[in-house]
Amino acid sequence: MAVIEKSKTPKTKTPKTTFPTGPKKSKKSKIRKVTKSTSTKKENSNSPKKRNGKKCILYGIPIFIIFALVAALIVVFTLGNVNFGKDKEEVKEVDKKEVEVCKTPECIILAHHLHNWNDDSVDPCKDFFKYSCGKYNEHNTVEYSQMSKKTEILKGLIKEFLKKNESSSSKTENTMKHLFRTCEESKDESIKDKIEKERIEVIKQEAMNIGWPLADPTWRESSFDLAELLEQIPTILDGERNEIGYGIFNIWTPSARKIFIGTTTESFTDFGTVKRNILQVLGKDAPSNLDNIVKEINEFSKELRAIHASIPLSDDPNQKYSNNFEEINDALPVFDYLIKSLLSKGSRSWGKVKNKIYGYNSFLSKIEKIRDLVYKDKRITANYLVYKYVSNLLRFTPGYVECHQVVIDNLPLPSLRVFIRNHFDKGALKDVDNLVEDIRSSFIEMLEKSEWIREKTRIGAIRKAKAMKKTISYPPELEKPGALDKHFNIQLDPSDSYYLTMRKIDKASMNLLMDYVSSDFPMGPHFTLSSNAVYSYFGNSINIYAPLMDDPLFHSSFPNYAKIAGIGIIIGHEIGHGYDIFGINFDENGIFKPWFDAADQKEYENKAACLTNQYNNYDDHSFGKKLNGTFTVKEMMADELGQDVAWRTFKKLDLSQEKKIIGFEDDSIEKLYFQIGATTWCSPRSPLTLQQQLMRSHPTYSFRVNGLFANEKAFAETFNCPAGSPMNPVKKCTMF
Template sequence: MFGIPMRQMSGQRYKRTNFDDDDTISNGGTPPAVDFHPGIVFKGGLTLWQRKTTLEKALIILLILLAISLIVIAAILAVRESQLQDLRKGTDYCMTPECVTVASSIITTMDRSADPCKDFFQYACGGWIKSHPIPSGHSRWGTFSVLWQENQLVMKNVIEKVSVKTRSNAERKAQDYFVSCMDKNKTVEALGAQPLLDILRGLGGWGISNKSGTWQQNAWNLQTAVEKVHMIDVSPLFNMWVGGNDRNSSSNILLVDQSGLGLPERDYYLNKSITEDKVLSGYLEYMTTLGMLLGAEDRNATRDDMIKVIEFETKIAEITIPAKDRRDEEKNYHKMRIVDMQKQFPFLNWLQYFNSMMSVVNITLKSSEEVVVYAPKFLKNLKAILSNAKSSDDGKNTLNNYLMWSVVKSLAPYLSKPFREAKKTFTQVMTGVTGNEEMWRYCITDTDVVLGFALGSMFVKEAFHGASKAEKMIDEVKMAFKKNLPNLHWMDDETRRAAIDKANAVVDMIGFPEYILNVTRLDKQYQRLQINKSEYFMNNFRNLRFALVKNLEKLRKPPKKNAWGMTPPTVNAYYTPTKNEIVFPAGILQAPFYDQNFPKSLNFGAMGVVMGHELTHGFDDQGREYDKFGNLRPWWNNQSIEKFKQRTQCMIKQYSQYKLNGEAVRGEQTLGENIADNGGLKSAYYAYEDWVSKKGEEVALPAVGLSHRQLFFMGFAQVWCSSSTKEADHLQIVSDPHSPAKYRVIGTLSNSKEFAREYKCPVGSPMNPKEKCVVW
């Protein structure tokens, strides 16, 4: 039935009015003049029924029962025929294979026992969560994960095709890398720790292990040690790279930022006991185990040395600026010359450091070269920490151990099974993951990381068949975003016009970069990367240097337009503020996010919201600071900025009230993504409304019992169906700019008056609070 009333959707069920079979009509006790009711009395004292023989009575009862049965059967057949006629006409339900399939998926994913006005995440995803336990080798499992597994299978099938007709050298390198990772000849096991020991020896040795060479404390120099480690694209103490200049998007510039922690986030170190805290003690065990595997002779002595490394990392954590305090791009941007860096942060010879790094691309710098430093306060505080450490032999020993540990941690996963098992044990402590992922899946993902555009070329040719309809959807979402701007009374007219200009200037990149289908251009991209089927460790080590050179050689060149930062099979999307680009890889342009044969309500609710999300990033608390050309500059009226910030405070407060396993979501840290979720939902919904106004209402999905406007919100929610371990939840809260999946659904929908209207949620209910936070 089309358009079931919302009482059913709020957890209540229709009650049919059932009439008893023996209901009678009373007329005051006077029977009708003529009737065949068996209770009528004739003259003489006997009823007609009493005069019948037993056989006659049985035959009469049988005839009555047969008549009733025939009436019931006829009624059923009539109803069924009517329904079949409706289905044949296609007037009531969409009965295409795609509609039937997606309807079934929606129903099995839902939990209809939940009240959508109390907890829409449970209502939309309860069935999925119940039937999808987290698989072995994963700490988190959701719709994204399932789609990625499907993409992995496509990539496995194409990469394992042994054919001399492979079209490009790059694709053959991807095949060879995959073979080296699978290591069916056990080459990795035979080499053991030796490849990493050779690297450590070349870096001057690791005092923990004599097998790594003899570390000479008297000859050790921080400057040289930092340069050597950074030259293999490992970044302890700080991070340096070449990227777009925020204030001049037509040029690249040297960039420096805080770095140096072995754990994902500073919170893992602060106010913790190394021996009592679960994560730190697990980290210590991992460090000690790797030290022993690399040739250390005394476990207790190795453990003591690693404790000092953790204590050093804790000092770095204490000066690391929290993510929530780094959201203002204007405040982060500090351009200075190398000579100015030398005055402010003299713990290194910066000109020597930069020239050492740039020597790999034959570029020589002068002290007047400009650098953007994102964390000058961090570097100033780092100077004091390093000065103190260098003042004693024990401090120098710890510094060397810290630098070498950063290398060991980065490269150990490419060694033999004992190293991988040690990593697995520590990963279980960090994320709660148990068991192992299938090796081929690990290796496909690894190949995507190293040679993703070569592998992506094969993936696209196998599985992607164009995106013209997706391109049209982006245009529709953009139009809805722009149409909504005049309704934002907090924004002044000048800023509104500039916002429309920026939205018009957004560049859409969909599917994959065209060059990957050009053999010559694809081969050129990976020409300098050497891959050998039997050298898994060295393939990765060479890739680090390859990536470093590719990055540093951009310094004297303008930023490449339409350069992709995600590979084609990736199930994700992104926005680049310095280029004002939104990017949607082929990997996500598939069901359940997008299928051109699905109802448009679901496409707009899933993929349309993703598109609106990325578009809104250009106007979140960070993206709004960049103009339509990607330049960081003030282009908003001050009054509009102040009103914008007032609205974002509402959202910070809202999301900070949500808790996962008793731990509060960080509203400031997740602000940008929350703004994008809310703005994306709104733009996509009104884009769908516009589509309906032009194309007409869609026919209903069978058996689901939801209108298409309700299905829009269901499509949005169900792409976030997921489960995760408590450890993974904690890791997300402390380090991820995104809110947990549950609150991406609940937080966003509870701010939507359109959602509340379509699901008839009472004002004041959890999914329809009186006060709503609205930015865009």
């Protein structure tokens, strides 16, 4: 108490304590002197004035402390930091929810994209693409969008798998490795010439075995059998590998369990190329009248092209897709024989296929002309067909294509299976399946609430949405070990060359195409190793590829709003294709059967024209105002529908239960939704020429952000965009 009194008593002049000069005293000595001085001071504290001062000190300190505490409580209460209705644990829980963020590695990558690709010097109401993606090229080298970037990553994963060359119990994986090894050998300069010589010799022998008049002086017209000849020469054509070429016609499956037959798109009209290819195979055994034979092949090919062009491609689906297979087969009775020969179960599966075959673009009237051409001169026909086969075999060389890409292109399903088995988070499957159903539900809700469509249109549209089939990632039937091996039955010998391996893969691929139509194989040709999703008009089905359900576009740990913004819009886009200017002609079973009320047609066309005009007038970052919406209208309609239903799905979320993205704790989730949606299409300046872009069916990446969100009223509200600003135009284009 003496110390407190000393420190708080008002200062009075007292005699200064002095210490003798001389050597420094010890600490004890000093304390004693201080105590003595204090004691002396107490002797003079009995005056009334001193007693009153003492009382002030004793009562003033607690009063001061009380006032300070009250003031502090008032300040805290004013700032809203005290919740008097909650106990301490409840307050902590509320605080925890307010700042909860997703901290998985995948969410951190998403945060990286949102932070580092964003250019906040750009006004989002003027150019949301630049705002969201302005610094994309500072962090990426891929010339296209994120989806393309993911596809490049997939290629690297397959390349690493092939280079490891580890043993596997899977026949299809071993086929992949065998193809990769023989491809690499074909490029080895030390043995390249030897391999090429052997390849040419095998091709020559195959052609002779089939019966090639120009190389066989003993050939006779009486030996000509068109069906047997065609059975020996089919080849998978390049591209999506869903088309089989027979030289005088093609057959293909359109991502559905159906077969279309149409005129050939192959052409052999260049004299120099045809002659050079024949000499490459026959060498000194080429006939002396080769020039005349080459001219005959050229003329035959030109006549086929003329037949192909005799009836222009019609906009009338009744002309495009005709259910008249029996008549076609009667006109040229080879089709049933050829298709049965490609079915792994032959005639046993014919009953499941024969009613799924259609003529394409008035093929019935063209097949009669083809028949007349074929039988006009059997020798020329045989020379042409065997040459067609030989020219396709000559392409079985890797050339400048990297060998891992050769594997991916020719064995897409096994390549996809390797990705799923080694790199795919299967936890995403259930999430995406649920998301598809949520988007479907929102789509139906949109149709139910549409104010301009009539009841016939509404009923048909809803029926189609409900019936739409889906495949997520990979059919479950192929998940079982050895399931793909069973269907993809390729018998390889370790000594098989690159050429022989490719021939066997081609044959197996053709079998799988037909087995898909007969339902003896669960997977169609539309499944490829790419980050994408597709809609089939002819099957009324959507297919979500596994790579799309993977980082960076999607992950099971993402908050729900990030999942919807990432691939929910894409899922809605694919469903939307069932309602674009082409899709409205097909019913819920993928059959040409318009369900749209004719009275709604004009309004529907006006809405499509709105999008077309919007794209025509769009000032693109790479191409300016030189774009043509006529060729991209289907994709723009699907984009608009996809965003509409995705936003409806987003609005059903309880955002208080959603985790935030690191670094965006203070941002509204609505803003995050739009920014995440924009990053899907982030890309640098387009590497395409204007002419190349004009030939694409998809609009530019920047329009898929700016054009899309400018039509969304909620975007303008979220970012407070002034009316009439680029991202909040007075006239907005919508569909339903």
